[in-house]
Amino acid sequence: MSSTDNSNSPVLELKGIKVHHRARTGSLFRPNIVKAVDGVDFTVHRGETVGIVGESGCGKSTLASVLVGLQEPTAGEVLFQGTKVNSRASSSKKTFGRAVGVVFQDPATALNPRMTIQDILTDPLQVHGIGNQQTRLAKVRELLSLVGLPQSAAEVTPHQVSGGQRQRVAIARALCLDPSVIVADEPTSALDVSVRAQVLNLLSDLKRELNLGMVFISHDIQTVRYVSDRICVMYYGRMVEEGPAREVFDRPTNDYTKSLLGAAPSLLHV
Numbered sequence: 324m325s326s327t328d329n330s331n332s333p334v335l336e337l338k339g340i341k342v343h344h345r346a347r348t349g350s351l352f353r354p355n356i357v358k359a360v361d362g363v364d365f366t367v368h369r370g371e372t373v374g375i376v377g378e379s380g381c382g383k384s385t386l387a388s389v390l391v392g393l394q395e396p397t398a399g400e401v402l403f404q405g406t407k408v409n410s411r412a413s414s415s416k417k418t419f420g421r422a423v424g425v426v427f428q429d430p431a432t433a434l435n436p437r438m439t440i441q442d443i444l445t446d447p448l449q450v451h452g453i454g455n456q457q458t459r460l461a462k463v464r465e466l467l468s469l470v471g472l473p474q475s476a477a478e479v480t481p482h483q484v485s486g487g488q489r490q491r492v493a494i495a496r497a498l499c500l501d502p503s504v505i506v507a508d509e510p511t512s513a514l515d516v517s518v519r520a521q522v523l524n525l526l527s528d529l530k531r532e533l534n535l536g537m538v539f540i541s542h543d544i545q546t547v548r549y550v551s552d553r554i555c556v557m558y559y560g561r562m563v564e565e566g567p568a569r570e571v572f573d574r575p576t577n578d579y580t581k582s583l584l585g586a587a588p589s590l591l592h593v
């Protein structure tokens with residue numbers, strides 16, 4: 324993989340991505356195919372947040388799995404810094420795993436409840452053979468302060484902190500290996516309304532401070548508007564609209580985008 328970083332080029336790019344599944348219905352000879360993702364082109368640059376919005380079942384999570392290298396597409400290419408990533412090749416998989424961090428919806432299930440937060444944060448470093456015990460502990464201290472958690476959080480387990488703090492731990496873990504991109508799949512949906520804005524602001528601050536490419540996935544168009552520089556609207560496995568956040572909101576061109584905006588409460592201009 325190339326290590327060159329041309330800021331005008333996307334850090335992560337999808338070209339013609341399809342993910343088709345064989346449905347349980349249908350026969351052996353005439354299977355029904357579910358087109359979870361059906362020909363998606365997508366880019367994210369360093370220092371920008373790209374929001375992907377669409378209703379349940381439109382293929383958002385499947386696309387997220389492709390972006391983080393967990394799902395092999397049926398067709399299409401994934402490029403990291405301009406170089407094709409083959410998620411089946413282990414060397415490519417390892418480098419890709421370091422380059423792209425992921426934050427899932429529910430930190431209560433994404434984090435091992437039996438590990439201390441310190442162990443959760445040092446584990447990826449150990450797996451990748453990075454540093455020694457001393458430098459790993461220094462990294463834990465740095466990560467905790469980066470995500471706004473007290474140093475004392477290192478000693479406790481995820482269930483001993485609040486839901487919002489747990490998602491901060493999950494974000495710290497996603498940052499452990501100094502990724503270039505963070506993919507956040509519904510990162511605030513499982514949280515109390517009172518802490519959602521704090522987590523969204525944290526993600527935006529980290530994007531800016533660390534010059535990350537951020538992919539923010541949600542069914543909630545208002546949340547997407549709040550954090551995104553650019554928005555992609557997904558419908559039945561396809562991107563039906565893409566553009567700067569303000570343009571998509573103020574002058575949507577696609578009927579589905581218009582219906583999404585029409586269905587959202589009028590608190591759009593946050």
Ligand SMILES: Nc1ncnc2c1ncn2[C@@H]1O[C@H](COP(=O)(O)OP(=O)(O)OP(=O)(O)O)[C@@H](O)[C@H]1O
Pocket residue numbers: 344345346357358359377378379380381382383384385386542
């Ligand atoms: N392994 C699979 N086998 C068959 N169909 C699948 C599989 N994975 C996903 N699908 C189908 O693909 C479509 C897209 O699913 P996906 O989970 O990506 O949507 P989503 O937009 O993330 O929805 P949600 O927000 O509800 O998770 C859905 O119709 C889903 O049922």
